[in-house]
Amino acid sequence: MTAASKINNISCQQIHPWSTSCTQSAGSIWIKVFIAGLKLYGPLFLVPTLLFKRKGTLPEIIRSSTFLGTYAGVFSGSICLFRSLTTKDYKSIAALSGFFAGLFSILIERKNRRSELSLYCFNQTMEIMWKMAANRGFAFYIKHGEVLVFMIASSILFYFYQQEPESLRSNMNGLLKFFINSA
Structure with a gap:
């Protein structure tokens, strides 16, 4: 039996033992993830800024960190909220919470980054669904399958880079040119 199917049998105190308040717990999670986001996005945005002399890096770092923290x-907070609203054992509380978290957090990012983030989230969703199906015997497990997926995705990306470069965003083309031409 999965943890999601037992979610109504777990109290909020078991979900966040460091705080008796669901709101305070969600706030402390937001702060911790926001700080982790600064550590993640700082170098991620600063390296291209130094290499390509871009501007406006600090607002991007803060916006992306806020996105992660909000998610x-x-x-x-949604898990606790939906647990308190339902009296039945719903297996979809985590999925519903993830939907609302994604919906609210995606609105923080710039419109031109939303499609990229949606693709990333879609990839994560597909991976989770595949693993859940494999655990239930509906799908099979492929050892080192993530390497196979990376190879396929890279092949698709390089196909478009070579055959239809105008279909890729300019920063993706620039990044690929930077790495391919320097090799």
């Missing part, structure tokens, strides 16, 4: 905080 984690809303997800945590």
